[in-house]
Amino acid sequence: MKRISAAIAIACLAITFPVTAEEPLRVMSFNLRFGSANDGDNHWDKRKSYVASVVSDYAPDLMGTQETLAFQKDFLLEQVEGYDYFGRSRMNTPNEHCGIFYKADRFTKLAGGHFWLSESPEIPESKSWDSSLPRMATWVLLHDKKGADKPILFVNTHFDHRGRQARLESARLLAERIHRLRSIASSPVVIVTGDFNCDANSEPYNALVGQPDLKDSYRDANPNVRPNEGTFNSWKGRSEGPRIDWIVVSKDAVVKEAAIVQTSFNDRYPSDHYPITATVSP
Template identity: 35%
Template sequence: MKIRAATFNIRNSSAPDGDNAWPVRRKAAVAAIEQLDADVVGLQEVLPDQLEYLRWRFPKYEIVGAGRDDGMTAGEHAAVLVRPGDWRVDRQETRWLSDDPGTPGSIGWDADLTRVATLVWLRHRNGTTIGVVNTHYDHAGEVAQLQSSRLIARWVSGSIPWIVMGDLNATPDSPPVKTLVDSGLRIAVPIEAGGSWHDFTGAVDDDRIDHILVTSTWTVTDAAVSHYRPDGRVPSDHWPVVATLDLG
């Protein structure tokens, strides 16, 4: 059983990005997602207008995830897109990266903003269930980043295979990522694959802060950072990260 998983921070549509504003690059963002050829895609910074556009452009996909502000539609979503095929959404929930994960809008520790994780249980057509976590860590709170990793490590400690992905705002050698690795997860995409953050410069050698980590049950058959520029346009201020995984 194989699954191709990708994570992509699409940059929120409210940012004052000028020539790189969402209306200018949204077609490129969709093209970049399509080029990944992934079964499941975790997106970050998705505001309601972006979610509406994605639902229009991917009408056959299952798209899940709640708004971080109210647990319904308000604020950024850590949306998960599931392509029609072998895997279907069995159940899903949004949890907050805080001491009170079930309370919508809660802010954790020293975080600057409300942060969430979308947990999705996918069922293969043969009945096998796996778990996927898509998240976006706080950009400023170092305690919040570390505690978020501890939370997620507990959430994925069960018996099913898990995939953890998202914008962790942390490099591979940082305490938040090391905490996930120490819990038994491993980084799927080699460090030498290049950077993921580029701030609309198109650089491929900047920091890797977008990650896919997997439990030991998975074999990684290929993995990369996608530096695809549809029609020469960068699709976001991050590059997508993608990995093909096999349960054997």
């Protein structure tokens, strides 16, 4: 963490940028579904054009993707132009990323890194508590050329799908790491995307969104709970389940709109999760 602190401090002190007219940030979180899964008619090769279409249509400035294999990342970078990417496998052997896509013409990357959701966050493949798999978070510190003269801390993660205690401890760890990174990087705007594998108002949700400086963008823009807020569609277009995908932002950010994107293509879906979006003015 000391090396990370030094890198961020040097980046923030050594680079100065002119202040420009501020533009809202368009953010997307998208669990792509593991591209090598044996999904039959929903295999990646049969739906990858749908994924590219949804991303192209929304054109996010920032996008966090989960269950992202290298060939899925490469496909999106080829099909949807204009993005830089930061991410790595959560395992020492090639495996899924918590990938970060950001518009190359809008952002300058000042720093970036990864940590594992465990009691040994700096050790790749580490896992703790009742986690079934190693889980991780990826982060970047960005300068927004079209925004206020304040950096953006963008974090993307994927909590364990089985470990109840692991999800709670992961939320606590994530909140602590965000607080630490913010203190190093001169209080940047915070944006967190992820598949959290638990509903809003669960213990992990409250451990993260309950922080005094963070809020749930979707609930901020849509204060009334509705029956169709589920984000796991199970390939069937269902929406009555829990809202397990969230975009969390700084408390003082203005959320102009937030949505669950239920786009389908002849009753086929880009993923077994709906992508979610938010438009934010930091």
